[in-house]
Amino acid sequence: MAALIQFADVQRHYGKGEAEVRALDGVDLSIQAGEFVAIMGPSGSGKSTAMNIIGCLDRPSAGKYLFQGVEVQDLDQDRRALLRRHCLGFVFQGFNLLARQSALENVELPLIYKGMAKSDRVARAQAALEKVGLAGRAHHDPSQLSGGQQQRVAIARALASDAMVILADEPTGNLDSQRSHEIMQLLQALNRDGITIVMVTHEEDIAAYAQRLLVFTDGKLSHDQPTPPLTRQGA
Amino acid sequence: MLWETVTLAFITIIRNKLRTFLTVLGVVIGVAAVIAMVTIGQGSSQQVNASVAALGTNVLTARPGTRGFGPPTAGAPAPRFTLKDAEALAVLPQVVYAAPVVSTTQNVVFGNANASTQVYGTSGAYQLVQNWPLSAGRSFDPSEESAGAAVCVLGQSVSTKLFGGSDPLGQSIRVKNVSCLVLGVLVARGAGSFGQDQDDVVLMPVKAVQRRMEGNTDVDSIAVALRKSVSAADGIKAVQQVLRERRRIGLTQSDNFSVSDMKELSNMLGGINAVLTGLLSSVAAVSLLVGGIGIMNIMLVSVTERTREIGIRLAVGASAGQVLLQFLVEAVVLSLLGGAIGIALGLAIAFGGSIFMAIPFAPSAAVVALAFGFSALVGVVFGYFPARRAARLDPIEALRHQ
Known part of the structure; x- marks a missing residue:
């Protein structure tokens, strides 16, 4: 079976000539469906660039990116939007919820772009909020929710759209340690339900929730190994 | 999808009531002025036609002097x-x-x-x-x-x-x-x-x-x-x-005298009427244009303010076309709102004016429809540039925007 996500010699360059920056300099990796992968590395190592390419927000300058065995590196903007809409869910460090829209409306957002009818949307969004333990907060605005709750809404948004991959970019970066662990336990539970999770973090105890650790250094993949069983959290 | 976009536009517009009011004011004034001018113009030409018809079409008037109307010419009076x-x-x-x-x-x-x-x-x-x-x-x-x-x-x-x-x-x-x-x-x-x-x-x-x-x-x-x-x-x-x-x-x-029939009078008055109405309406139309520029200005500000929102929408799977549509619909809803208020205001002014000037109140469905269509066009034309700017945002940059 083809890997869910596969990089073949992926390069990403910014700028030209002398000023050229090689954010990714020939990366090969593959992630199977159902994995929980943590990506670490110092800033400037290319881990965020790799996330953006996996998330179809960015395109490689060279090399191939296969999603479910299909080359997607040359897709145009609208086709990449379709891929994001139907297969990918994002969880960001800064939550990235729409202010002044209720938690429910935020979760409904991807479903609007899927063209789902209002009643179906509400039912699905409610179910997703229930799953992250926020059923009672559906009509609160993000400003009325704590950081942990906002991040749960963001996770519910990814769940509602039936994403097969959740891409989490430092999901606990703005949370205290207790909330961080609650969020990680939630992600771990979703992973057990079959959702593939790729997460960027720079905290080792957060990375320990994953099954596999990728480390980037200077635009290259320098380590690819299972997380040490001794430190593995919640397993 | 379109319905959600229209609803969203209304929500955004209602949320910023004062800004919305100031944004559409230009279109309101432009449309109101055009509607009032044209409606009053039509009323007065109806009045001219009615009073000429009341005089009978087969009526002549003979006057001394060579000019049919207006002050007598210089020189010895006829x-x-x-x-x-x-x-x-x-x-x-x-x-x-x-x-x-x-x-x-x-x-x-x-x-x-x-x-x-x-x-x-x-x-x-x-x-x-x-x-x-x-x-x-x-x-x-x-x-x-x-x-x-x-x-x-x-x-x-x-x-x-x-x-x-x-x-x-x-x-x-x-x-x-x-x-x-x-x-x-x-x-x-x-x-x-x-x-x-x-x-x-x-x-x-x-x-x-x-x-x-x-x-x-x-x-x-x-x-x-x-x-x-x-x-x-x-x-x-x-x-x-x-x-x-x-x-x-x-x-x-x-x-050294003139004989004129009512048709001549009617034509002359009708001509003056048409020129005046046309002139005033085109001045009014310029303010509609200025109103459109006002909408473009506010939409550009709105796109910048909502860069992060656009990034989120793109990340969850909105296509560039859907983002373009969202902002375009918002601009069109704004200008149609202005158009609707302008039409109501213009008709009210024309109604008051027709009572004041004792002429018939002659609202025309065609003119109202035209003004409404024109304000939609203003929305599309002046909303397109900001909407395209929104749609062309790079999602990564947009998400980073503070």
Whole structure:
């Protein structure tokens, strides 16, 4: 079976000539469906660039990116939007919820772009909020929710759209340690339900929730190994 | 999807009420001005047509001087007409009636009430030419006409001013220094072609006005009604021929009088009307353009303010086209909102204006539809550039935007 996500010699360059920056300099990796992968590395190592390419927000300058065995590196903007809409869910460090829209409306957002009818949307969004333990907060605005709750809404948004991959970019970066662990336990539970999770973090105890650790250094993949069983959290 | 986009646009617009109001104000003023101008213009041209039609299409007016309307030309004034001229025209085979008219402005008094009004010295034929019946009483008879008796027929406005609700028949009013017996009252006619009150008038026998007020035998103009079978051109030719002979104008000399028909008057007034309406409407249309630029300005600000929102939408799977549509719909909803308010305001102004100017209120569905369509177009044209800017945002950059 083809890997869910596969990089073949992926390069990403910014700028030209002398000023050229090689954010990714020939990366090969593959992630199977159902994995929980943590990506670490110092800033400037290319881990965020790799996330953006996996998330179809960015395109490689060279090399191939296969999603479910299909080359997607040359897709145009609208086709990449379709891929994001139907297969990918994002969880960001800064939550990235729409202010002044209720938690429910935020979760409904991807479903609007899927063209789902209002009643179906509400039912699905409610179910997703229930799953992250926020059923009672559906009509609160993000400003009325704590950081942990906002991040749960963001996770519910990814769940509602039936994403097969959740891409989490430092999901606990703005949370205290207790909330961080609650969020990680939630992600771990979703992973057990079959959702593939790729997460960027720079905290080792957060990375320990994953099954596999990728480390980037200077635009290259320098380590690819299972997380040490001794430190593995919640397993 | 489109429905969600429209709903979203409404939510955004309602959320920023003050900004929305200021944004659409330009379009409101532009559309209101265009609607008011065009509606009032149409009302006044209806008024012109109605008053010309009331005069009858086969009515000619002969005036001394070469110009049909307006102030007399420089140089020696053309000789006036006389009663004999009117009598000569009345016997023409093409002519049904010919009425001499001496027109003068006089003060009229009854009891404590007084008013300044237009006094027409004429014959009973005047009412026939003008197709202007009485609402009460009678007109002056031929013996009163030939004697220049001190009798009069009142227009509705004069009757109301002097007598209020009471019956004027049989009462005596003073016109200048002459005490006149009121014989009858004309039916109301409303405003004339120039917006003047046609009912502000007193009719008296022509000789009474000539002898008792003017002290001469001049006639200012002659109103002629042609037979229905006679064309205006033929009628004018016949009247001109008679008047040239009577005024002893040589073959090589040009007329020192003019004969005009109502069509000429109607065309002239219609032309002035169209030019004025067009001019004012195009000035108003410029403000609509300025309103559109206002919308573009605010939409550009809105795109910058909502960069992060756009990034989120792109990340969860919105296509560039859907983002473009969202902002375009918002601009169109804004300008249509402005258009709708503008139409209501414009019609209200036109309604008030038509009452003030005593002309018909003539709203036109076509003009309203056109204004609405035009404001939608303004939204699309001026909303496209900001919307395209939103749609072209790089999602990564947009998500990083603070």
